[in-house]
Amino acid sequence: MFGLVDCNNFYASCHRVWMPEHRTSPVIVLSNNDGCVIARSNEAKALGIKMGTPFFELKEMIIEKKIIVFSSHYALYGDMSERVMNNLARFSPEVEVYSIDECFLKLDGFDDIAKYMTKIRKTIIKNTGIPVSVGAAPTKTLAKLANKLAKKGNGVCLLDTADKIDLALSDYPVEDVWGIGRQYAAKLISLKIDTAEKFRKMPIEWVNKNMSIVGVRMWRELRGESCLNMKTYFEPKKGMCTSRAFGKLTDDYQELQEATSNYASRLAFKLRREKLCTNVLSVRLLTNMFRKDLPQAFPSITIALDHPVNNTPDLIKAALRGLKKIFRKGFKFQKVEVSATGLIPENEVQLNFFKSYNDRNNKVSQVLDNLNSYYGKGTIRLASEGLVKKWDMRRSFLTPDYTNSWDDIIKVK
DNA sequence: TCTGGGGTCCTAGGACCC
DNA sequence: TCTGGGGTCCTAGGACCC
Structure with a gap:
């Protein structure tokens, strides 16, 4: 039996833990740049606010309905997630942290599973303040489905x-089945296959032909045949990407250089944190697709590096070389993406003649990491990243850093 | 004025090998 | 008149996830 624990309205709930006065208000959380809605409390959902609604469309409603607004704060969510997962780990020998707010638990061998699920739910709420729902069923896909039903009911559902x-x-609407996205949903519904039940009754040959092996697995799982196992071990990432919209559109080459340097530097830091090196770096510029009045362009380039690296100077240099090749005048760019593919564990990189050269830049990076970890992110950086981030994100509704900063720690009277 | 960011897996097709 | 068979690796594109 697979259990799935899913935090309710996770980001909104994280903020509520620290501001309990908003426990009954409609709460929304905004994406980076305060662009659109990415999380809603039940009260906000009841007002009809949809996922992904642009923030500027809601401004009147926010005043009228006294909606509480937060800018997203990923460090906080990461910490709250860890608290939830640490608590969950005590309930089963096999757990799989599936995402920031979801966790699979193997629930075999327990006497009264329904009762146990209720206990899990109550414990997490009590210990972390985050409300969760618990679903369980013979396969992962059915457990996901049970969890959705739990959310509609009393928080627990055992199939x-x-x-x-x-x-x-x-x-059960076919479009809500785990693994059926927009494209498949449209296709299935156009064929009048609109419930999970009807999908399950389709012949396997049809599923295989139209939805590939992925669809077949889903189909089998809905029939109670488990095809997706628990992943309880760590798997290194296969790709890594730093991409973020600017606070404003820009056609200024200097600004783009600074932003690209900054993103490459973040990417380098993330690679080092996971003890990975990259062979291949890609840079892409993007204009704002929503601005139909402006010319659009998405130039990109992929650069093969001489040697797998994760140091900041080399990656910035490569990224800037790429930017120079793809930059075009006459476009207002909204975003730059710097991504690494072909990741190799640090300790499996082939030695080469130029090792001493890399050593120097690796040492520089090490010093950067040490200083920035002690004095705070961005304290010391390469000059190419610029002095002032003219392109930095907008975050007007940022809450204190309750779990990460001594200055912001909560005060008890 | 203002519309997120970071991942996974699968398939098909091309280039290459012996 | 007639030109094999069996592989691997890589990439782009398309689907999905939270």
Whole structure:
């Protein structure tokens, strides 16, 4: 039996833990740049606010309905997630942290699973302040489905018999099945396959032909045949990307250079943190697709590096070389993406003649990391990153850094 | 004025090998 | 008149996830 614990309205709930006075207000959390809605409390959902709604469209409603607004704060969510996961780890020998707010638990061998699920739920709420829902079923896909039903009901849903599963699937919208996205949903619904039950009744040959092996696995899982195992071990990443919209559009080459340097530097830091090196670096510029009045361009370049690296100077140099090749005048760019593919563990990199050269830049990076970890992010950086971030994100509704800064720690009277 | 960021897996097709 | 068979690796594109 697979259990799935999912935090309710996770980002909104994280803020509420620290500001309990907003426990009954509609709360929304905004994306980077305060661009659009990425999390909503139940009260905000009830007002009809959809995921992804641009913030500027809501300004009147926010005043009228007294909606509480937060800029996103990923360091806070990361810390709250860790608290939830640490608590969950005590409930099963096999846990898989599936995402920042979700965790699979193997629930075999427990006497009364329904009762155990309730206990998990109550413990997490009590110990972390984050409300969660718990679903369980014979496969991961069914457990996801059970979890959604739990959210609609009392927070717990166990699908452990064929009858219960049949009933749950009979009116479950096909587009809500885990693994069915926009494209497949549109295709299935156009063929009048609009419930999980109807999808499950399709012949396997049809599923295989139209939805590939991924669809077949989903189909089998809905029939109770487990195809997706628990992933309880660490797997290194295969690609890494730093991409972020600027606070404003820009056609200034100098600004783009500074932003590209900064993003490459972040990428280098993330690579070092995970003890990975990269062979291949890509740089892409993007204009704002929503601005139909402006010319659009998405130039990109992929650069093969001489040698796998993760040091800041080499990666910035490569990224700037790429930027120079793709930059075009006459476009207002909104975003730059710097990404690494072909990742190799640091300790598996082939030695080469130029090792001593890399050593110097590796040492520089090490010093950067040490200083920035002690004095705070961005304290020391390469000159090419610029002095002032003219392109920096907008974050007007930022809360204190409760879990990461001594200055912001909560005060108890 | 203002519309997120970071990942995974699968498939098809091309270049290459012996 | 007639030109093999069996592989690997890489990339781009398309689907999905939170």
